[in-house]
Amino acid sequence: MIRTLIAVTLLAASAAHAAPVxxxxxxxxxxxxxxxxxxxxxxxxGWNVAVSVVDRAGNLKAFARADNAGPHTIEASRAKAFxxxxxxxxxxxxxxxxxxxxxxxxxxxIPGFLLLGGGVPLKAGNEVIGAIGIGGAPGGHLDEQCAxxxxxxxxxxxx
Numbered sequence: 001m002i003r004t005l006i007a008v009t010l011l012a013a014s015a016a017h018a019a020p021v022x023x024x025x026x027x028x029x030x031x032x033x034x035x036x037x038x039x040x041x042x043x044x045x046g047w048n049v050a051v052s053v054v055d056r057a058g059n060l061k062a063f064a065r066a067d068n069a070g071p072h073t074i075e076a077s078r079a080k081a082f083x084x085x086x087x088x089x090x091x092x093x094x095x096x097x098x099x100x101x102x103x104x105x106x107x108x109x110i111p112g113f114l115l116l117g118g119g120v121p122l123k124a125g126n127e128v129i130g131a132i133g134i135g136g137a138p139g140g141h142l143d144e145q146c147a148x149x150x151x152x153x154x155x156x157x158x159x
Contacts, residue, residue: 118143
């Protein structure tokens with residue numbers, strides 16, 4: 001009984017001193033620019049893709065779709081971006097890890113996760129502020145190439 005009372009007292013005392021959390025996030029204008037540029041990066045290689053940019057919580061912030069991109073690319077791009085933002089890791093690396101490590105294979109059971117290449121976290125310094133997901137190139141590794149090229153071309157946005 002005394003232990004419980006002490007624990008409750010300590011919890012109440014620490015909650016009284018809690019401060020609001022400040023988090024960095026990708027801005028709408030930057031997300032829109034990144035999505036458009038990523039479509040252009042892929043189109044330059046002849047690939048019609050869909051691009052989703054999500055905020056740090058995995059919520060859709062911007063979307064762009066090339067003419068003639070398949071209908072499946074819409075949800076694939078969003079799911080890749082969500083997965084990357086949620087795990088704070090590139091989906092290509094996550095897919096490869098799940099294929100090699102039986103303990104990670106169940107990541108595919110997490111609702112909304114898509115372990116295919118093409119999702120890349122967006123960072124300001126070391127902090128993940130969102131993610132980009134691309135679907136529609138002839139391979140997830142090529143989706144990732146377009147995402148990385150768009151991020152590199154817009155590196156000034158993330159400083």
